[in-house]
Amino acid sequence: MAWNWQLRSWSHFEFTPEVLLPYEKTFLQKAGMLYGSMKHISNENQDELKIMLLSDEAFQTSKIEGELLDRDSLQSSIRKHFDLQADKSKVSLAEDGVSKMMIDLYRNYSSPLTHEQLFLWHEMLMNERRDLQDIGSYRTHKDPMQIVSGSMGRPIVHFEAPPSSAVKKEMDKYISWFNDTGDKYSDSLVKSGIAHLYFESIHPFEDGNGRIGRALSEKVLSQYLERPTLIALSHVIENNKKLYYSSLHLNSKEIEITGWLEYFCETILQAQDYTQRMIDFTISKTKYFQEFDEKFNERQRKVVNRIFREGIEGFKGGLSADNYIKITGTTASTATRDLKKMVDLGAFIKTGERKSTRYQLNLILDN
Numbered sequence: 372m373a374w375n376w377q378l379r380s381w382s383h384f385e386f387t388p389e390v391l392l393p394y395e396k397t398f399l400q401k402a403g404m405l406y407g408s409m410k411h412i413s414n415e416n417q418d419e420l421k422i423m424l425l426s427d428e429a430f431q432t433s434k435i436e437g438e439l440l441d442r443d444s445l446q447s448s449i450r451k452h453f454d455l456q457a458d459k460s461k462v463s464l465a466e467d468g469v470s471k472m473m474i475d476l477y478r479n480y481s482s483p484l485t486h487e488q489l490f491l492w493h494e495m496l497m498n499e500r501r502d503l504q505d506i507g508s509y510r511t512h513k514d515p516m517q518i519v520s521g522s523m524g525r526p527i528v529h530f531e532a533p534p535s536s537a538v539k540k541e542m543d544k545y546i547s548w549f550n551d552t553g554d555k556y557s558d559s560l561v562k563s564g565i566a567h568l569y570f571e572s573i574h575p576f577e578d579g580n581g582r583i584g585r586a587l588s589e590k591v592l593s594q595y596l597e598r599p600t601l602i603a604l605s606h607v608i609e610n611n612k613k614l615y616y617s618s619l620h621l622n623s624k625e626i627e628i629t630g631w632l633e634y635f636c637e638t639i640l641q642a643q644d645y646t647q648r649m650i651d652f653t654i655s656k657t658k659y660f661q662e663f664d665e666k667f668n669e670r671q672r673k674v675v676n677r678i679f680r681e682g683i684e685g686f687k688g689g690l691s692a693d694n695y696i697k698i699t700g701t702t703a704s705t706a707t708r709d710l711k712k713m714v715d716l717g718a719f720i721k722t723g724e725r726k727s728t729r730y731q732l733n734l735i736l737d738n
Contacts, residue, residue, distance in 0.1 A: 375623055376533050376572055382544065384565055386629040388558075394636035395558045401643040402596055408650045413657070418455060420653045423682060424601045424646065425449050425477065429469045431605035432582045435612055440466050443680070449474065464499035469582070471495045476586050477601075480593035484549045486542065489575075489583065496579045509538045509575045516574050529616075530623045532574035541573045549587070559595035563588045564635035568628060571619060592639070603645040607638050652683050655734045663718045670699040671709055675718070678732055689722065689729025 375381060409417060426445040433440050443460055448470035450457035462470075472495045475488075482488070494507035505511055516532040533541055549566060567588040574580050585605055592600045608615045614634070622631035656679055667675065677698050678685050686694065695706045710730060713719040719730040 373624065374531055374572075375625060376541070378626055380626050382548070382569065383626065384569070385627045386561065386632050388561075390629055391558065391561055391632055391636060394633075394640065395560050397640055398560050398636070398643070401640065401647070402600075405643060405647055405650065406598070408647065408654075412650065412653055416653055416657060418453070420649060421477075421601065422446055422449055422453070422455070423653075424603065424649060425473045426470070427682065428603060428605050429466075429473050431603070431609045432585055433465070433469055435585075435605060435609050435615075436581055438465065440469070445470055446680075468495040468498045472582070472586060476590060476593075477599045480590050480599055481597070484546050484587070484590070486546065489542075492583050492586065493576050493579055496582055500578070503577045505577055509542060510535045510577045512577070518574075529620050530572075530574075532572065538573065538575045542575050545569060545573060549591075559592055560636045560639060561632060562595075563591040563639070564632045565628070566591050567635065568619065568622060568631055572623060588635075601646060602639065602642040603649070604639065604642045606645055607641045648683055652734075659718075659732065659734060663716060666716055667713075667718075668709070670701055670705070671713055671718075674698050674709075675732070685732060689731050690719075691729055695730075 409420075412420065423446070426442060426449050429445050429449070430440055430442055440463070441460075443458075444462045444466045447457045447460040448462045448467050452470060452474045472492045475492065475495070479488070490507045497503060497506045500506065510516060512535055516535070517528050518530040519526040519528050521527040548569070567584045570584045570587055571580060576583070585608070589600055589602070589604060592602070615638075618631055618634040622628045659675075663675075664672065674690070674695055678690060692703065692706050692710060695701075695710060696703060699706070699709075701709070710719065710721075713730070714721045717733055720733050722729050722731070
């Protein structure tokens with residue numbers, strides 16, 4: 372069976388525009404709402420939101436590929452690159468690399484795509500790897516570039532990309548297409564979805580193609596909106612990674628890709644919803660501190676800040692007394708008094724009893 376790049380009409384993707392038009396309209400509406408919501412946040416809190424969204428995207432895009440990074444280190448690295456105050460956390464090469472790529476995407480979204488930009492991103496992502504033949508350049512190995520699963524003896528080939536000898540020519544065409552501002556792909560979601568599938572089909576690097584492909588999708592959307600999108604694309608994909616890979620696989624053998632674009636559009640809209648929740652969370656955080664900050668002692672303030680760093684989800688299962696003791700280094704009796712006071716103030720909501728007692732921030736988030 373032929374792969375999409377082996378078909379006669381390769382790269383001339385077909386789709387049904389009328390099916391995708393409603394997604395496009397919703398995307399633009401949500402983009403306007405996000406932009407409007409940001410105006411209700413102070414410059415300082417906008418910086419904090421930016422750090423949270425970029426670090427979460429860096430964490431999730433790496434996690435999709437099976438690489439678990441440290442959230443605090445990612446935040447610290449991104450803060451340093453924005454010349455913001457950061458702690459002295461030790462940052463690994465992998466964490467610093469993906470952080471640099473996200474910063475470059477944020478700052479240079481409007482620039483035309485070039486081979487050099489792609490090579491730079493690859494160098495950033497692979498800067499600690501010693502097992503790759505080609506870093507900061509397209510693959511040159513003679514072995515087939517395959518996506519496989521299963522055992523060593525009985526591998527299942529999900530996709531085979533063009534041979535390395537064809538990659539430079541394919542990427543020349545890809546970059547020309549990406550930078551084309553013609554009307555055929557004027558819809559932002561359509562071009563963003565094609566940009567990802569098209570790039571993944573070429574699979575030009577030895578490793579890192581998924582992370583770079585997702586960044587390219589965001590670059591398309593940012594160029595269309597004329598501002599960084601800051602949407603949680605990788606966060607949504609990671610929540611249902613099997614659907615993501617199966618959608619890519621189902622559309623790797625044909626030129627008609629309406630099914631892929633429907634999946635991709637729905638994913639982008641969900642990513643916008645998550646970003647809106649993050650904005651609402653940031654607004655609620657400001658109101659929370661306005662209400663309670665002066666009523667907290669140093670220990671309570673430290674714990675609350677630690678919970679907020681976990682983002683919307685907070686501590687999984689809620690904060691326990693043991694968590695409080697570990698974070699503050701205080702005694703059990705002091706922790707009990709502190710927690711009771713926070714419940715009495717209305718700053719915490721208490722659930723459960725005895726060893727099952729847990730505490731949540733008392734926030735009201737807009738839906």
